[in-house]
Amino acid sequence: MADTISSLLAPASVALVGASDDATRIGGRPLKYLREAGFGGAVYPVNPKRSRVQGLKAYADIASLPEVPETAILALPASATLAAVEACGDAGVASATVFSAGFAEVGEEGRKLQQRIVDTARDAGMRLLGPNCLGVFNPSAQYYGTFSVILDGTLMKPGSVGVVSQSGAYGAHLAHLARARGMGISKWITTGNESDIDVAEALHWMVDDPDTNVIMAYAEGVKDRDLFVDALEQARTKRKAVVFMKTGRSSVGAEAAASHTAALAGSDDVFDAVLRQFGAYRAETTAQQIDVTYACASGRFPQDNKLGIFTMSGGFGIQLADDAEAVGLDVAPMPDDAQEELLAALPYSSPRNPVDATAQAVSQMELLTQSVNLIMQRGGYDMFAAILGIGPASPTFSSKLREALMAAVPEKDDLVRGLTMSAPVEAVRDYEKDGFLVFEDGTALAKAFGALAGFGRAFDRPASEREALWMEPLDLPTGPVSEAGAKAILSKAGIAFPEERLVKTGAEAAQAARDFGTPVVMKICSPEILHKTEVGGVAVNLLADDVEDRADEMFAAVARAAPDATIEGLLIAPMVGDGVETIVGVSRDPVLGPIVMFGLGGVFVEVLKDVTFRAAPFDVDEAHRMIREIRGFPLLEGVRGAKRADIDALARLLSDLSRFAYAHREAVKGVDLNPVRVMPEGEGVIALDALIEFGGDGA
Template sequence: MPADGETRPPQTRPLQPLASLAPLFAPRSVAVIGASADPSRIGGRPIAYALRAGFAGALYPVNPNREEIQGVKAWPSVAAIPEPIDFALLAIPAAGVPQALRDCAAKGAKAAVIFTAGFAEVGEAGLALQAEILEIARAHGIRLLGPNCLGLFNAAIGHCPTFTSGIEAAMPVPGRVGLVTQSGAYGTHLLNMARDRRIGVRQWVSTGNEADITAPECIGWMAASDEIDLIGVYMEGVNDRPALFRALAAARAARKPVVVMKVGRSEVGAQAAASHTASLAGSDASFEAALRRFGALRAKTTEEMLDILYAASLSPLPKGRRLGVLTASGGAGVLIADAAEEAGLSLPALPEAAQTAILAANPLASARNPVDVTAGVLNDFSKVISATSELRGAGYDMTAAFFTSWTASPVVGPKLREALLAGLDGDVDHPFAMICQGDAEVMASWERLGMMTFEDPSRAIHAMGALARLAEAFDAPEETPPEAPAGVSLPRETLSELAAKRLLARAGIPIPDETLATTPQEAADAAARLGTPCVLKIVSPDLPHKTEVGGVRLNVPPLEMETAAREMLESVARNAPHARIEGLLVGPMAGEGVELIVGARRDPVMGPVMLIGLGGVFTEVLKDVAVELAPLSPAQALAALNGLRGAALLHGARGKAPVDVQAAAEAISRLSALAAADPDGFESLEINPLLVMPEGVLALDALIEPRKE
């Protein structure tokens, strides 16, 4: 295991076809090694669950001390089972797992779940034991889930090799949601919460240590499954980046929403994730960039993840971000409007004709949007029909309706339902959130109409905002990644600023017209030729931070250049006596523009990522930086720039002329292509600043840090 705070690169894993997971999720026969007659014990629960769920395949409990277990014939050993097996469940001490796995291989098993802990999560001895069982599995073509996991279930066929308490009381409600979790206990918690939220979970899998099968592979399986429409994921780290990217890309191509709750955002949380399931946390910002690239959503809380899964399981995706609001409370309308702004939804006013029609039917209403029908409609529900019909006719992409506890009233509830359905012509054909109160059956009755139900208006609106983001991600055009610059490769040694900039120039990124001088006199001659105040910099591969040793001077007049150059050489010699000096860089002062900081960094888990931000206080104090996966197309780079909080500065804020944002996007794209072409050959590439002018850009300084072995 890595020490606290240390990051270990993901393992190189052989690419396995998704079909290799079929014996795991849909076996025809199951052997339970360590089977128990007690349905409350770890080795007994899977048998009890399978019997209750009606598993149609063959079930072979293995226990040398029993002739039958829970009414099923038991076998003294795996070898004694008369037929081949597809799948093995191992609920035995860690020391016995290697031999048991060999026995299962001899019976033809192609998948196995290992409940047992005591492997990579406990230290070097456990890591060695995990390596041993993985070697056995690969030698015999067995896919391993775990060890140290709670297993899985597939409700469609009653396959329940798990000891989770999440299905102890009842199997999940019917549905088409898949859940993938790297934590068994928290995965159980999610499962219980999903059931209480009436989210139909069809498949659930806990991946544990991920010695072989990873969470990304399970996401990929569900993305390809005809039985799953959307996927929820609880992750602590990424052990298989290529599989994650393939899975997310497949889900996006299939228009299947993926909602991920990724923990380990804090340093302490990342360390805890490593000790828990031997996972790698990696950079949180890089992980979020990967989700964004592939159209998946990041949920910060369990509640948020379940809200999005719930909404997406009931509603079609919207065609836009226009929200129509119907309410019996002016206060609720204000709250919803605030939440809509936070969620990025718009509340355009109803057309004048629609407002006139609503007011004609209900003079006390507020008819703009939100439409407040007031409590007066309790006396005449035709006013609800009128308002609902006008909202529907206005073609909003989503509707939110607030009717508090009216839905729970045996008198008012049916009238309200009838009025809303009449106003909708009986067809809920777009996302419709009923914000209301009532018991589970009341809420379920509205859900059967195709409406979401929420008690909290803010949660309802944020869930619909998530649906809008999913729709936009699925509908976004595929961007062609930029090609790597021909004939340009990253160095394996540190370069000086000048050498770094010349490399960037070969990659198509503009740099200033500068002169390398070897003496103060040559520097003076170069300044004289320019005839304007100049920039003077020391050139050394050993001085990435030149200002700290007196290696940068700005606005140097040509007549003062020789003296300034001599003083700079003396200052550098005094402050950095061992630095290799290539010379002095003399160039013109840059013109007006906006400074960007643009860099690429090698994330050890997620690969090369781009960091894009405005210079100065925006980066240092406001942390206004976009993080995106490399490579970026120019369109993607432009979107990242426009997404910065200070983006207005690029477009002419405070009376200043707008700058050439398109040229900046092109330069960022070219830097990203350079990074992506050699993802393991560098630690960081940085342009600081990239000056964006009214026409064009210039890389005024550059730093290339080669890979540290």
């Protein structure tokens, strides 16, 4: 797989089918760029109407080429594409890029045509990029298989940033912004309609690429869940940051995404949770995607989240402290002795953090050096930020400022170091050479540093042992099961349920209640009755003496309401009123497959939609992170003198259920454990009800 994508990005030879002499046309641009870049491989223009194109010998068709090109670029109308794909396949070309639009994105006709070109390529063992894509480029190989206009005039410089984008226009925009920010690109891939190669596969390939250290990705959805999740997990273990822009989070956006590409949008909340789960960063804005990528490209990730701030203006310091705290950074105070030392040198300063040396440091730069050095050497911070404002915009002042700043940097340091300034690009590059990350404003710096801290944490997590999360699939029934049946199945997956008894008669029910010796709950048990309350099939808080009569009434009520249902009997269980009410479930996301959902019960789920998700399977540590994401989490820790709930047991339940969900992802469509009572610490969790829905179309 990886090799065929390599043929797209670093081919020994390339045929450009539909080559144009006009360097501004789609069939002309790639040739122009390849020649300007000085691409070292063979380039074969294919155009039956010309003998030369842009000065190069042209060929009538693929079959006439002096060798089989490693890859082909098809710059042809949609209607001519199929024949060209056939010709490439016949010749044994390894891969082809299809620029043309007019396929699946325009409706049923186009979808069929697209399917035919994919089938043709597959039959010939050829990989396809596109159609409706902007192609690829690879600056270090001088290879430009794209017609993007952003290369007009300026090609890209090589670097460590990879770009994978479903949208060509967005991918081009990212490259354009990265270039303006001084970043170099390792590889750039746009996937368009994704008839064959999709963002997940391109991302996976990019993670393996040794030249790529950080990846900007854009997608409206993904198609291959396992590949996608594996790519994210590989990126994390290789300490490569993935900075993702996923669109379609609004209802209008999701609709537009669905009309725009063939990708299924899936649930945006689920996508969001999965990115978090696997340590990727989801950018809210394009500017943020660029800022975070820029910070990650330095390759320094902090061990912890402590930030020391230097300022010469109180107002800016406060603003940065606000922004830093908002993204979870710790603006911890300087140690007392360092504060005293600062105050001794500059009595007007605020030595705590932000360290405010006041405007006096502008005229007495040794104060700047001294303050910054104390923050760096003695503050115990993982990250450092200095607010320089418009100072660096003045050429004379800027060089003094740089010297004073660098005089403060210790010989050896592993701090993430940042600056905010408004200055011309040349001044910015100078400070960058000194090892500082430079941002236009504090908010951008804070968000980027927050992302770095998040990556640092994610990278340091041990690789989850996937094998340990595997469970041998159970031999499941194919038809519906009752509550008792669902509990029996889930019990085998390690999930504990309260003591209860399935009885056939009112007398047996009464005996069960007497044996339990507490008020009981009584529920009808039938594989066909999913909503027991609606048929009169639930009675709570029954005393033993009442049970027999109520049991007979329940049998009668259910027989009237659901005369055709198979009745397995009645489930009798002791009432459980304690604990924190939660809801746990499994569903199958159309894109991301088996998903575990968790939330608190009652108003939390009904009014506040306070739920979170994870892709199955996941371990207990991940379950702990999941539980802490809900807003109502403090309720589990105990509020108003309530005991802390058994969060460990809840985490085990979630992880166990995720393993079950993944092992049976093809057979099981959904699981509901509602409610699950989380008892006080040490007393476990009790799932009071269980429902399993079976159904095909799994991943």
